[in-house]
Amino acid sequence: MKLLRFGPVGQEKPGILDTEGRLRDLSGVVPDITGDCLGDDGLARIAAIDTDSLPLAPEGVRIGACVGKIGKMIGIGLNYSDHAAEAGMPVPEQPIAFMKATSAICGPNDDLQIPQGSEKTDWEVELGVVIGKRAKYVSREAALDHVAGYCVVNDVSERAFQNDRGGQWMKGKCHDTFGPIGPWLVTRDEIADPQDLELWLEVDGHRYQQGNTGTMIFDVATLIAHLSEFMTLEPGDVITTGTPPGVGMGQKPEPVFLKAGQTVRLGVVGLGEQCQTTVPASR
Template sequence: MRLLRYGDPGAEKPGMLDANDRIRDLSGVIDDITGAMLDDKSLARLRDLDPSTLPLVDGTPRIGPCVGNIGKFLCIGLNYTDHAAETGMEIPEYPILFLKANSAIIGPNDTVSLPRGSRRSDWEVELGVVIGKPAKYVTEDEALDYVAGYCITNDVSERRFQGRLSGQWTKGKSCDTFGPVGPWLVTRDEIPDPQSLNLSLAVNGQTMQDGTTSNMIFTVAQIIAHLSGLMTLHPGDLIATGTPAGVGMGMKPEPIYLKSGDRMELRIDKLGQQNQSVVEDD
């Protein structure tokens, strides 16, 4: 299934895509797409629905984040071999973890706003993993059973805030609008192998990132197993699993950063695409 949320910010309705990529309204079936309805039983009930019997949504409404009321927004850093190489940093022994503030979350095609003082804002296309049931001390072999589905995330990052304001990476990751999520939550049955997905990002039509999840240092299963040994993962938690090479700060001979008027386009196999324009905060 491809589940989504559509409508104005804060007033999104649940929907699903039919076989012809048309939005069907789910609001007569469920209140919203949140962690509370991402368990296997609830998803099975939705899977049994015939999308053609659901109301068709007219027009082209705004698409919101594909999961509402996201719990923890967990992010993994330096998780692609080529990205670690372009940054000149060593391969980590364990997954590097940082948090992204939930107030950064926006829809997949909403506007990204650069904060005051930003001169080094960067892009990062990432595979997002949404947890479907409580996970604590799970093994690598069983870890994917705890996944509700997958989505695209853009881990927009202000590199000066991230590295030079003292403290943790979270400072450069959590600015308002720095967490586009969606457009769809694609349930795990549609993605049998999350380590075989191509992902890409273009800025102003020029491809900057073009990678594959097969180059992850830590697989999705390894990440879930590791994190669940540190904390309980709850339904609706979102994990951004790292980005491949091609980020702005890694460009040679000089870094390239986002500026007002830029447009980003992100794609991951089977998960759709995002399109964001960039502006500056007043």
């Protein structure tokens, strides 16, 4: 299934794509796409519905973040060895984790804000993992049983804020609109192997990133098991699993960063695409 949310910001309704790729309104079945309906029983209930009997969503409606009421968004850094190399950092021995503010989460095609004072706003296409079942001290072997599904994430980062302003990475990771997710959540039964997914990203038509999740240092199951040692993963939590090489700060001979008026397109094959226009941030 491909589950999503649509409508104005703060007023999103739950939706599902039918067999012909049309957006159907699920609000008569579930109140929202949140952790409450992402367990195996909740997903089975949705899967049993005749989607063709559901009302069609309005044509051209805005697509929101594919999960609502997210409790935690956890980022993983330097999870591709070639990305670590372009960042000039050693390959980590254990996963590097950071928190990304839930206020950064937005729809996949919403405007991407360039923060005031920013000179190094960067892009990062990533595979997002949505938790469906509470996970605490889970084994790697059982970890994927706790996944509801997968989605596209752009882990937007302001590199100067991240690396030069002191403290943790979160200063560069949490600005409004720095966490577009979606367009939809693809349930795990449709993804045969999360370690065999192609990722890509373009800015103004130029392809900067092209990778495959098979080259992750720490795979999805390892990340879930590892994180569950340090915190309880709750239904609806999102893990964004790291980016392949080709980010702006790694470009040669000079880094390339985003500025207002550009178009960022990205996707994960089988999980859909995002398209953002960069705009100056306002208060």
